[in-house]
Amino acid sequence: MLGTWVAILNFLSVLEFRIADKLGEITAIIFHFFIFWTLPIILLYIPIKFSPLIGIIIALFYIYVLTGDIFLSVFGHEKLEKKRGMIDITRVQEMKEEIISALVKYIGAIISFATIFNGLQQFSQGNAFVVSHPSHFPYFDLFYFSLVTITTVGYGDIQPALWISKAFIITEILFGVGFVILLITMLISVYIDIHRKKME
Numbered sequence: 001m002l003g004t005w006v007a008i009l010n011f012l013s014v015l016e017f018r019i020a021d022k023l024g025e026i027t028a029i030i031f032h033f034f035i036f037w038t039l040p041i042i043l044l045y046i047p048i049k050f051s052p053l054i055g056i057i058i059a060l061f062y063i064y065v066l067t068g069d070i071f072l073s074v075f076g077h078e079k080l081e082k083k084r085g086m087i088d089i090t091r092v093q094e095m096k097e098e099i100i101s102a103l104v105k106y107i108g109a110i111i112s113f114a115t116i117f118n119g120l121q122q123f124s125q126g127n128a129f130v131v132s133h134p135s136h137f138p139y140f141d142l143f144y145f146s147l148v149t150i151t152t153v154g155y156g157d158i159q160p161a162l163w164i165s166k167a168f169i170i171t172e173i174l175f176g177v178g179f180v181i182l183l184i185t186m187l188i189s190v191y192i193d194i195h196r197k198k199m200e
Contacts, residue, residue, distance in 0.1 A: 008065055009072065036062040037108060040115045041139065044122060056119035059112040066105050066112075067175065070182055102183050106150075109179070113172045114139065114146035120165055128165045132157045150176035 020028035036058065043055030118139050120128040131141050145158040149172050160166045 004068075006068075006072070009069060012065065037111050040112070041118075044115065044118050044139070052119045052122050056116050059115040059119075062112045063109060063171075063175065066109055070102075070105065070179060099187070102179075106179060109172075109175060110146050110150055111143070113150065113168065113175075114143035116168055117142040117146060117165070120162070120168070124162060128160070128162050130159045130161050146172065149173060152176065 016028045016032060019031055040055035040058040040062075043051045043058070117129065121138070121142065129142065129145070135141050141158065148155055148158075149169055152173060160169055
């Protein structure tokens with residue numbers, strides 16, 4: 001599993017670096033957000049039989065990649081760090097960049113889980129989740145639910161009705177809690193390293 005994560009992250013990093021070199025960094029960021037955030041949502045609403053399924057698969061793949069990226073960012077992987085040109089955090093500015101990157105990943109996870117929830121709702125003809133007061137835009141309801149779930153708030157106004165819905169909710173809660181714990185661990189270790197280097 002670790003080897004697969006490294007291979008996928010290497011491939012995606014090389015692809016984004018090439019796009020950034022040829023078309024600019026902003027284009028690479030837009031490409032990333034379109035492929036992994038926007039395209040799966042669009043696929044949910046295209047009236048083609050397997051289109052929503054492809055959207056769910058892309059969202060699942062993105063969560064898988066995020067999990068690997070977060071895990072390897074915290075615990076490190078020497079070969080991956082060399083190939084990706086990952087920074088050695090020695091300044092507060094670099095720490096801020098890492099925090100912003102972590103927040104973007106967190107938002108990406110919320111959007112991806114919301115896409116999966118909406119896909120399940122479509123495949124089950126509206127039976128995957130019970131929505132107390134549905135809005136006019138269905139995606140928003142389950143985006144809100146994804147945000148409530150990942151932060152473990154749990155208002156109870158939207159409830160899972162199928163076992164597969166519950167399975168994905170458990171996955172999102174574990175992802176959210178694990179993400180926060182790993183982020184705090186990383187920040188503490190980075191702060192200690194910076195402080196130690198200053199003392200030396």
